[in-house]
Amino acid sequence: MANHVRFIQWEGINFAGLRSEIVKYGDVTKLSGKNGEGKSSIGTGPVWTLWGCDLFGKTHNPSPTNYEYDVVRAILTLSVDGEEMTFERGIDGGDTVYLVDGTPKSATKFKEAVAALFDKEDFLALYNPGFFFTQHWTKQREQILKYTVPPAKAEVFKEMSRTSPDQKTKDIGLNPAASKLDELTKKKSLDDLKDTFSKDKTQLEKQHIAAQSRTRTLQEQLDRLSDTGDNLEALRLEHAALLDRIKVIEQGTEAARETNRKRSFLSAQIEAVRTQVKAAADRYMLVYNEPIDDSCPACKRPLDDEAVKAVTDSKEKRKEQLRGEHAEIVAKRKQLEAELAALEPVDIDDEQLELQGLESNRRELEERIRISKERQRLQEEVAAAKQSEVDIHTRLKESIFILDAIKAYRAKEAEIQAGKVQSLFTSLSIRLFDYVKSSNEYTPAFSIQMDGKDYAALSVGEKITAGLELIEVLHKQSGLIAPTFIDGIGEYTGNIAVYDQVITARAVKGQRLKIETEVAVR
Known part of the structure; x- marks a missing residue:
């Protein structure tokens, strides 16, 4: 050129x-x-x-x-x-x-x-x-800055960390914002950092609202549970002891119930056998009371002594058979009665009453354990939710801190660059940036004045x-x-x-x- x-x-x-x-x-x-x-x-x-x-x-x-x-x-x-x-x-x-x-x-x-x-x-x-x-104005700004080298990062970091106008550059230590940017810009540009942390900020703001809502919901659920002051481990030990006692009682009452079931079964058998004994006695008496006829039932002719003896012997034989049956049934009844007598009835009313009380206590304990476990679960979830809320808020603050640091850098960079450009002029004043209050940022702009008047008014x-x-x-x-x-x-x-x-x-x-x-x- x-x-x-x-x-x-x-x-x-x-x-x-x-x-x-x-x-x-x-x-x-x-x-x-x-x-x-x-x-x-x-x-x-x-x-x-x-x-x-x-x-x-x-x-x-x-x-x-x-x-x-x-x-x-x-x-x-x-x-x-x-x-x-x-x-x-x-x-x-x-x-x-x-x-x-x-x-x-x-x-x-x-x-x-x-x-x-x-x-x-x-x-x-x-x-x-x-x-x-x-x-x-964009062309004007571009032309003014065309040959102007932007201030170096190190210069901007120093100037944004300056604590007094007369402080020597070599004595300026980087403030946290400048130090953070100095570290981050070794791997990424400021524009990339702004894009990354702007997206992070938007996402983290949403996550923080969601985390606050979850913490609030869990806390409300926890507050609705009555605080019994119970120790969950103590309740579990008490519940285990109660179950052991119930098991012992149930084992004892089960044996008693088995004995009583046997007695009931024997009593039923005895009643059935007694019915059989009476039936056998009735059959015997029926034969016993049969008359012995001394004449033929068909022709009515008198029987001889031998025929009468035969009829008498037949009756005696049937009586003997019926007596045997009766005796056998009576013996069976006596055996059952002996077995019944050998089984003493067991009264379990007291045990049943105690068991009812223990079962009631068990249900109460289990409800207290359920509530205690629910409280413990909710307490753990509330603690985790609060920690998550803190973690998200910490990351959000970090993103905001970095974005604010970038804004501070851009503002100081604009100030330095504007100062260098302005130093080239004597009577003209140049504005290269506008401050946007809503975003707290400096955006590119351009105006040029002489003695406070715009060019058009000259x-x-x-x-x-x-x-x-x-x-x-x-x-x-x-x-x-x-x-x-x-x-x-x-x-x-x-x-x-x-x-x-x-x-x-x-x-x-x-x-x-x-x-x-x-x-x-x-």
């Missing part, structure tokens, strides 16, 4: 009403004449030749509007770091033509040749004192003053020396301090266009 640009000559043919004009530049080139003589057109000529724009960077068509013409030509010869070059741009039959050092070029090649020498915005800002102020002369001061700063930043064109010089009463060529335009009533050059006294 070029460092030193000087205009040697510009020629305009049918350029914005100038039918044919040649300007040979000196150290100082003065254009004067009445309005409409082409002073501003001559000032516009070089930039249109190079970029096809006007003094403010807008696309421009310099074709005459008040007479017929065949071609429009603008030819600029300039010196770039001591090397002479000629650029030509023209309009021929509606087509734009481009030449570099007399050789026709395509639009792309022409633009590349110009771009290789200097940046359009940088050149226009140095050439036209009013150009910079017509750009959007007079023509004050605008020239502001523009010249800005040109000086931009020159110091970029290192580029370029001609400066001051239109309306009659409104300016200050000193003209430029680094090389200056071109001025002054309105003079009734005067035809006059072009004068001077050699600067250096």
Whole structure:
């Protein structure tokens, strides 16, 4: 890129009403004449030749509007770091033509040749004192900071840790915020850290609310349980002893119930056998009371002694059989009665009553154990929930601390950078950042004032003053020396301090266009 640009000559043919004009530049080139003589057109000529724009960077068509013409030509010869070059741009039959050092070029090649020498915005800002102020604030800010190196991290960390204005840099120890960022920025950039911890903060805020809600819910559940003051381990021991006692009693009552069941079974058997004994006795008496007939039942003829004896023997035989059956059943009854007599009945009413009391105590103990276990569980869950809440809150505070540290860093960085840029100016004041109260952050911004007034409120002369001061700063930043064109010089009463060529335009009533050059006294 070029460092030193000087205009040697510009020629305009049918350029914005100038039918044919040649300007040979000196150290100082003065254009004067009445309005409409082409002073501003001559000032516009070089930039249109190079970029096809006007003094403010807008696309421009310099074709005459008040007479017929065949071609429009603008030819600029300039010196770039001591090397002479000629650029030509023209309009021929509606087509734009481009030449570099007399050789026709395509639009792309022409633009590349110009771009290789200097940046359009940088050149226009140095050439036209009013150009910079017509750009959007983002462009203005970008151009001011283009050659400004942001302060080093170490410098920002030191300054954000400063405890007094007169404290020597070597004596400044990093405060916790700066120390934390110094550690974290060894692995990640500030922007990455901000993204990471902003997301963490959002998530942790939600988690903290959820953790608080869980703690509150568990605490409410715990508060609803009556606090009996019981010791769970003591209750368990008491419950175990109670179960042992119930087991012993149940084992004893089970044996008693078995004995009583046997007695009931024997009593039932005895009753059944007694019924059998009575039935056997009834059968015997029935045979016993049978009469012995001494005549034939069919023919009624008397039986002989032998027949009567046979009937008598048959009856006795049946009686004997029935007596045997009766005796056998009676013996069985006596055996059962003996077995029953051998089984003493067992009274378990007292044991049953005690068992009922023990069972009631068991149920009460188990309920107390359940409540105690539930209280213990809830107490543990409440403690865990509170710890989780504390842990999340600790992480949340850490994220907020880091985000606040980043904000503090950005604020101090903005302050240092703004101070360095401001130190370049004498009468102009620059604002590079705006403080946003709602987010407690500094956001990029730009405004420029002179003596407390915005550029739009300045007079023509004050605008020239502001523009010249800005040109000086931009020159110091970029290192580029370029001609400066001051239109309306009659409104300016200050000193003209430029680094090389200056071109001025002054309105003079009734005067035809006059072009004068001077050699600067250096």
